[in-house]
Amino acid sequence: MIDLPSLLSAFMVRTIGHGDLSGLARLSGGANMESWAFDWAGGAYVLRRAPSADYMAGRPYGHADEAALVIAAHGAGVKAPEVVGVLADGDGMGTGYVMRRVIAEVNPAKILADPPPSLLTDLGRELARIHAIPAETIPAAIPLMDTVAALAELKGRFLDYGGDRPVIALAIKWCEDHLPPPAAPVLVHGDYRMGNIMVDCAKESGGLAVVLDWELAHRGDAHEDLAFGCMTVWRFGRIDQTAFGVGSLAEYFAAYEAAGGVQVDRDRFRFWLVYRTLWWALGCLQMGQAWRNGADPTVERVVIGRRTAEQELDLLLLLEVEAPAVERGRALPPSSVAHSAPTGEPTNGEIVQAVRDWLGDAIKPQAEGHGKFQVAVAMNALGIVMRDLDAGVRAEDHALAAALLSGAVTLAQPGLLAKLRRAVLDKCAVDSPKYAALARARETWGAQE
Structure with missing residues (x-):
């Protein structure tokens, strides 16, 4: 266990100048990295760090490049944090960087309870600014996403995790069949959603204050960013407000385009909405693997590993339109x-x-x-x-998953959609009974609790 206050104080003296450390407290957010709030010489700061190299294993770039990207974004006028210093090996605190702290609301429930009138416009404008960051200012380590290769990697992970979740197999096959042609690459934030933004909630003068968590940034299709924050899970219960839980897709797209963003292609947007929901379903399974192999022994990893059921429900709601009308109208089989x-x-x-x-x-x-x-x-x-x-509900069905993945079985098979609906309802009721989309799916599909 390191003496974080002493090490951080020494770092701040070298970076900012003499002062006193106070108010050091770990923030509750952050699925992968530690964030520590503290005060120094009259200013408020946040330390973002990974305690050891193990936490950064498998990532395409480290905190030094992430900090350089955040600096470039801030310099381009994006509401990104202001980085004041980057940790070095000799600082003894792992890898990371220190930012000036923005005092605003980050809790999605509090933001969405009464969002400022300008928030959806702010979100569209800010994403357009991110996508316009000059390419020459982006660190060379920030990778270019190859969608074909990325989808193949997701498929490989699915097979490594057992290859036995039918709805995930269905989504992989759909994505393979609907891959869009490559788009002109822009900087993609990669995690642009409620929970990673801070908002000044003042009713008249409030709005978006800062965009956080740049660790998944890459170069790629602008529509990936556009879709991610519109996933059902990131609307935090306000599922009728299809853009961030704040407003409509039409309003969001209009704000984005008015600020200079690319013209939104609805088919391309739909692909990325399915892809990113699939990506998070496998991300949840990966969290469980991280606990199982000892890479991250926290209880939080185990619980997130069971949120796969939420994404399977959302994937089926997105993809069931592919089934014939007679199958969409078929009654559900009973629960166990x-x-x-x-x-x-x-x-x-x-x-x-x-x-x-x-x-x-x-x-x-x-x-x-x-x-x-x-x-x-x-x-x-x-x-x-x-x-x-x-x-006693289980989600695994290796034979069905393999048949869906190969295309040998589709949603046109009589009774399959009804079977999948019942399976995802029962699994989500165990793992995430308060998930807002569960109640909506029950109502839509004529199911009872």
């Missing part, structure tokens, strides 16, 4: 039979519930900051286990 009420000694599920209740009653009220977040994640994990023990 529920277990009888327990008697006698406590069941495994009751023991798990007792531990979960104890965490909520005794531990969570006393926790603070990132610790409170971790307790909430642990309680969520135990909730999944409780529901899974009762339902």
Whole structure:
């Protein structure tokens, strides 16, 4: 365990000048990297870091290039953070960089509860600015995405993870059959969505304050960025507001084009909406693998690994239009039979519930900051286990997945769509029962809880 306050103080003296470190606290957000807020010499800052080289394994570029990209974006007038210093090996804190801290709201639920009137226009404008960053200012390490190769890599990962999730196989085959021709490359942020932006929520003068998390940036198709923030999962419950949970796609596209962005191609946008939903489904499975192989032993990884069910539900909602009308109107098969009420000694599920209740009653009220977040994640994990023990639902079907992946079976097969609908509903009810799209899918498909 390093002495982070001492090491960070020494770094700030060398970078900014003398001062006193105060308010050092780990922020709860960030799925992969640590973020630490602190004050120094009257200014507010954030340290973004990876504790060791293991955290950066497999990434196309490191924090030095990421920082250089953020500096280039800031210099081009994008609302990117202001980088003040980059960690070196001798600083003893791993890899990363320090930015000036922007004081604004990052919680999607709070932003979407009452978004500033200008927010959707701001989001379209800012993305157009990102896509217009001069190519010569982008670090050479920032890769160019080859969509064909990227899709093949996703397919390879799916097979490595067992190749046994039918809806993922269906999505891979659809993407292979609908690959768009290459587009003129621009800088793609790669993670442009609610949760990675900060917003000044003042009703009249508020708006987008800063764009965070540039670690997935690459050069590629502008439509990839346009689609990502419009995925159902990143609308955080406001699924009728198809652009970021804030407004309509038409409004968003108009704002983007008015600010100089490329003319939006709806078919290309649809491809990237499916592709990125598929990408996140496999990203969730990858999180589970990271826990299983010891690369990241946190409870958060295990829980995110079970969010694959959300993306399978969304993928089926996106792709079911490919099925014949008679199949889209077919009634669902019943769910598996529920277990009888327990008697006698406590069941495994009751023991798990007792531990979960104890965490909520005794531990969570006393926790603070990132610790409170971790307790909430642990309680969520135990909730999944409780529901899974009762339902006994599995998503794997290797034979069906292989048939869909090869194209030997399609959604035209009688009864297949209804079977897939029932499977994703039951799995999502176990893993993410509060997912907003689950209730919508039940209503649309005529299912009961």
